[in-house]
Amino acid sequence: MAVRGFFYNATDLNDKEHMYNGQDMNEDKAPFYKEGVAYGHLQVTAPGGTMEVTVDGGTRTGYAYINLHTIHNTAQLTLTLSQASGTLPRIDRIVLRNDETERKPSIYVLEGAFSSNPQAPELVNNDVIQEKSLARVYVAAGAVEITQADITDERPDKTVCGFIGSQFEELDFSQWSAQFNKWFSSEKKAVEKDHAAFIKEYTAMVQQFQTERTAQWDEWFTAKQEQLAGDVAGKLQLQIDGLRTKVHNMAHKVNVAYLLETIQAAVTVTLTNITTGTVQTAAITENGIGFYITEAGDYTLETNMESVMVTPKRLSIDYMDLMHTTTVSLREGTNMAYIGNYMGTYLLKESEV
Template identity: 25%
Template sequence: MKEVKKMAQKCFPLNDVDYLAEDLRLFHAGRTVGVMQVTGNDFHTVAGAGMQTIVGKGVAYLLTQIDGLGGVVYANTDNVVFNHDVADALFNRYDAIIIRYDKETNACALKLIKGTPSSEPTKYIPKRSETEYELVIKYVYIVAGVGTITNSDIKDAILNEELCGIAVDTLAKIPTKQYDDQMKSWISNSQADFKKWFDDIKNQLTEDAAGNLQNQINSLNNKVNDLKDIFVVMEEDSYIPPEERKIGRLYFNTTDRVESGFNNEIRVSPNMGLKKV
């Protein structure tokens, strides 16, 4: 067999060149890890008899190492049945159904990981290193003292991108996190700038503008009060004789009108009853 040399600089495919699997993986270097949703409901999992779970067909894409370029495609073409250990008598636990790529064994397969019974059980965290890469697709809640698993005990983890995620091909991938971070940074800076501006304005209003506004309001109130003193309305029962009227005031007599006797019109006296003395 012809030896294939590893090179730091790679190109695929070229004529008359033998390649390693890791070279072929570069063809999918831009794909994100996760379930590929080939069936529309990949790795659908249901409860079986007793302590069993049944995992359906599905396809997933995994890296071959953490921060690596390219990866492998895993396919489950038939149902896989897992037998879970019996429940603890006192404490609950979370089992995990995972897809694991193992570089040392050169294999990729579905695995069942038994959780640790506890009063506060924790969920399995996928391992990712230079030699293995895992995706968590389901958590199964094992209730203490119970001998069966129900569908409600099976928790999906596929949509969690830290655990699994949905695979996205190269041409469809958009670096949204970068834009999201930039937008969040802009919003944060804008909020900080607005808060500083608002605080400055608030302080100015408290010390200067608010005081000036209040002074103007007080001045207007004083003028209104002065007008009340200047205009005096005289009703029929409160008529003030001229000799008793004060200087600088306007007296308004509401009875100072004459009926014209023509079409019920009202003719008001020329001075509208106003007389300044």
């Protein structure tokens, strides 16, 4: 039959389809186990004092699995090694053997050759005989006993023995990888197609934006060229003058205000530019009056009433703000002069004349 199942009851002795043999029993384990020695089983040790070694056995330490056969060493086994050479060493192997022709397993000593550079003997592995090396035993020249130091455990070595393991220890994902790669390739193509469409649309948008902005720039630049054609300096000056007319007519104007409500009479205030000697005089009341100044510099400010300001005050106007109206005011008892605008009031540098 092409498809078989293990195991079904036979209806009677003539039910050939449901008759099984030893090979069927063995094949039932094949998908699940890797062959070798059960972990910790069949250890080779040397009791010492003789040329003997022992191999563990029993229900807890005597199992192996070779060529689909479960092998059980039911009791501890003692093996005797051949006599040593008086001049040359050799290496023997303790071997677990499965023989399909004899249809039975065995454990025996596979003896190596005497040599100044001894090598372990080769194992046999074919369709009929399969061998696993449990241990190497070094037989020194003139040796009369085997010690534990002479024994090398080979059970962990997968090349000559190995431990029984699950067939699922290393999973093969090649089938799933092939399916995933096919799906990923399809998705990649779709994403690349969408990306190409986006780049095309984005590029068109950028080009349209650049075209529109270029046209706007060209229009503005052409207009400026026409404005600046001919007498460039003159046209620029006219534009500057036009801007100046937009600045409130209080620019350069210093408003000096007498803020003492208790004094009703007018006070004469004199503003003198120390550097140029320009003098401006005005009478002010609580409503104040203004002086026009045209340059920064050091000024003296004085009144004709000691009750308002005993001594002249010196003001340093560090810069001229053409965009703001400034106010200088006198305050009772402070002997200080202030300058400010609609943004607030700022203390000017001042000193006694």
